[in-house]
Amino acid sequence: xxxxxxxxxxWGGDATDVTLDGGVITAVGPxxxxxxxxxxxxxxxATVVEGRxxxxxxxxxxxxxxxxxxxxxxxxxxHTGGPGVWNMMLNDRHNWRGAEASVAERATLTLGAMIERGxxxxxxxxxxxxxxxxxxxxxxxxAREAHRDRADVAVIAFPQAGLLREPGSxxxxxxxxxxxxxxxxxxxxCALDRDPARHLDIVFGLAEKYSVPVDIHLHEPGQLGLFxxxxxxxxxxxxxxxxxxxxxxxxxxxxxxxxxxxxxxxEMGALDVSMATIAPAGAPLPLQQLAAAGVRVGLGxxxxxxxxxxxxxxxxxxxxxxxxxxxxxxxxxxxxHCVAVATIGGSSVIDPRTRRLASVADRPGLAVxxxxxxxxxxxxxxTAAVMDRLPGRTVIHRGRVVADRLQLV
Ligand SMILES: [Zn+2]
Numbered sequence: 505x506x507x508x509x510x511x512x513x514x515w516g517g518d519a520t521d522v523t524l525d526g527g528v529i530t531a532v533g534p535x536x537x538x539x540x541x542x543x544x545x546x547x548x549x550a551t552v553v554e555g556r557x558x559x560x561x562x563x564x565x566x567x568x569x570x571x572x573x574x575x576x577x578x579x580x581x582x583h584t585g586g587p588g589v590w591n592m593m594l595n596d597r598h599n600w601r602g603a604e605a606s607v608a609e610r611a612t613l614t615l616g617a618m619i620e621r622g623x624x625x626x627x628x629x630x631x632x633x634x635x636x637x638x639x640x641x642x643x644x645x646x647a648r649e650a651h652r653d654r655a656d657v658a659v660i661a662f663p664q665a666g667l668l669r670e671p672g673s674x675x676x677x678x679x680x681x682x683x684x685x686x687x688x689x690x691x692x693x694c695a696l697d698r699d700p701a702r703h704l705d706i707v708f709g710l711a712e713k714y715s716v717p718v719d720i721h722l723h724e725p726g727q728l729g730l731f732x733x734x735x736x737x738x739x740x741x742x743x744x745x746x747x748x749x750x751x752x753x754x755x756x757x758x759x760x761x762x763x764x765x766x767x768x769x770x771e772m773g774a775l776d777v778s779m780a781t782i783a784p785a786g787a788p789l790p791l792q793q794l795a796a797a798g799v800r801v802g803l804g805x806x807x808x809x810x811x812x813x814x815x816x817x818x819x820x821x822x823x824x825x826x827x828x829x830x831x832x833x834x835x836x837x838x839x840x841h842c843v844a845v846a847t848i849g850g851s852s853v854i855d856p857r858t859r860r861l862a863s864v865a866d867r868p869g870l871a872v873x874x875x876x877x878x879x880x881x882x883x884x885x886x887t888a889a890v891m892d893r894l895p896g897r898t899v900i901h902r903g904r905v906v907a908d909r910l911q912l913v
Contacts, residue, residue, distance in 0.1 A: 627719075681714040
């Protein structure tokens with residue numbers, strides 16, 4: 505099926521037409537059907553989508569989202585978590601089964617809302633531990649199935665409660681991989697499990713056994729975070745896992761002296777270890793330095809209005825604003841780089857074989873041959889679109905319109 509996006513502005517540039525076929529962009533330039541049929545109608549075998557001068561972007565990629573914990577769409581619930589990862593985990597554990605809807609229902613609703621706002625590439629966590637077993641993973645897999653024609657979703661089996669504190673944790677993580685989780689997760693190997701080598705050996709051992717990538721939540725500060733990151737890099741190198749390891753958060757980077765930070769980032773670039781950020785209020789990632797070292801960086805919503813946090817609203821354009829804001833960016837090039845991170849940056853984290861950002865000025869993903877994973881947004885420029893975050897969006901997955909004006913189609 506051929507789809508023509510008429511009168512669109514790729515990355516906010518000059519207006520043109522973009523033709524999609526077979527799930528990829530096949531032409532950029534005036535489409536043949538001059539004066540063709542109105543929006544949504546078929547014309548000479550091609551369906552025309554009226555861009556009305558909107559900006560064309562690669563679709564958003566959310567690479568750090570906890571679909572298994574979302575409460576978006578449910579009645580608002582005051583926050584009850586205590587300080588620290590373990591207390592927050594316990595708060596979630598004590599409450600999640602009492603939610604007004606099942607994990608599958610909640611994850612399906614939230615994933616739908618994400619697609620409606622322009623996200624078609626997702627890498628979501630599913631918590632697996634001795635309390636939840638595989639229940640939450642099964643909920644996320646059900647949401648993926650419900651939206652299988654609207655978005656590509658990879659699932660990370662995530663040991664939120666650590667691997668060493670509760671007997672049976674490593675076994676349930678392995679079961680999750682047997683059930684079909686795509687990525688193996690880890691978390692704070694020093695601060696949570698207090699035995700970093702054992703924690704990481706389990707995670708990387710499972711990665712090797714099941715041939716899956718690794719994604720590790722690293723909230724640890726300063727030198728502790730650096731130590732854990734170095735252990736992760738050592739294992740990446742020893743196992744030849746270049747391109748297959750992601751450090752999420754990496755809050756500790758913000759505390760490091762310039763020399764140590766530079767050395768770590770260069771090493772990450774050399775081993776092709778990627779990073780995922782949620783654009784936190786403190787500890788912003790050094791985006792320019794990471795881009796200069798060729799480190800792939802993606803963006804995510806994290807938990808969304810869940811037992812951990814009331815933030816998150818399924819809108820990656822909103823989160824791109826937050827990334828720009830927390831990075832204290834004002835220059836258009838840097839704000840637009842945040843959109844590049846939220847789109848192509850993320851897709852290159854999920855799949856290292858796809859296009860990646862060469863610099864903060866790079867705006868790839870909309871050339872002939874690129875995947876037809878696209879979103880149309882309103883705005884004079886990309887920066888203006890980030891500031892205004894207007895609702896007039898059209899979302900395309902595998903060359904088909906899957907959502908329009910914040911509604912699934
Ligand atoms: Zn997270």
